[in-house]
Amino acid sequence: MPTMGSEVGNFDMEPFIEVDPTGRYGRYSELLGSGAVKKVYRAFDQEEGIEVAWNQVKLRNFSDDEAMINRLYSEVRLLGSLQNKNIIALYSVWRDENKDTLNFITEVCTSGNLREYRKKHKQVSVKALKKWSKQILRGLDYLHTREPCVIHRDLNSSNVFVNGNTGQVKIGDLGLAATVGKNHSAHSLLGTPEFMAPELYEENYTELIDIYSFGMCLLEMVTLELPYTECDNVVKIYKKVTTGIRPLAMNKVKDLEVKSFIEKCLAQPRVRPSAADLLKDPFFDTILDDEDGDGC
Known part of the structure; x- marks a missing residue:
């Protein structure tokens, strides 16, 4: 050319x-x-x-x-x-x-990944966090409701990207994504340990592992701290995750509404809501569709 x-x-x-x-x-x-x-x-x-x-x-x-x-x-x-x-x-x-x-x-997104963007801008309102969260969930809902269903499998704040001038948020790094059939079940072990759902370690999981990872992303967005920083190796993280022990960072979440919403995302798979369910949650009632960065 x-x-x-x-x-x-x-x-x-x-x-x-x-x-x-x-x-x-x-x-x-x-x-x-x-x-x-x-x-x-x-x-x-x-x-x-x-x-x-x-x-x-x-x-x-x-x-x-x-x-x-x-x-x-x-x-x-x-x-x-x-x-x-x-x-x-x-x-x-x-x-x-x-x-x-x-x-x-x-x-390419102009402002890099959400982890670095959040570190750069420490004064962020709960409203802004909700806007980012809503867009991530919209992306997940799109992936999860496709036929075949697409599971990201490695969602964390380093592979969510931001256009800072518009507030638009996009999920990236889909290199580990899996497409699954009608039972929506996958069987390989991979991901970022701090963000991996307990059932992922058991190598028998559905798209709801992405919801768990999203919950950990939101926790990091709120606290500016990686989940399970108290653990100095992967084995210790594995033990805490598989026994349902929450990261210490949860104690730093003072907003009870935010804390409750994160807990919904980290629930056991049988009661963990889908992305579509979470988008209907009262958590987002104050965020209008045309002001969450999607319209830009």
Whole structure:
């Protein structure tokens, strides 16, 4: 695809480190974030003239498991069919055989993830927390009511993203998402320990694990503290979670309405509400649909 480079000259141009097979997307060297298997770089969509995120998975991590590579590829492609204003949009996916990488282009939010945004802005009202929460639940409701149902499986405040100038919140990092059949049951163990529902550890769970994780996200938003910081290893977190012991951070939640709402999200699976149920909760009665950032 032709670019404007030759027409405007090459002065002070930031070079692309990599370009996608179509020539539309160019990757810069700046790293926006990284995880166990994925790195996210700042990139540019030359066709639309907008910044995007270039996600890259090193497939050598799965070099002995071609089935896993194919599943990862097909699941990421499936995510491209998701269209919701509270879900990070996926634009393009391809596998680079030469570099042994899986690459996918997603939209980028201007203010980064919710964890860092909340740390930066410590004076936040309960109303603002409700607005963010409502948008996260809308995204989850969209995922959970699809056919087949999509379970995020790793929802935490580092993969919820913010456009700070509009207050819009979007769920991202769907790389660990699973699609499940009519019984809505999945069976693999993964996620971020502090945010994992007890039934996830038992490897037999439904989309309601995302509601538990959302509850822990809200707890972190309120307290500015990761759940279970009192535990110095994963084993201790596991013991507390599976025996139903709440994180000490719960004691810091002084607003009884907020505390009660979090407890609903952390309840046992048989009584844990769905995202649709929570959106109807009186907790959100004071938040109008046109003022929660969704209309921007």
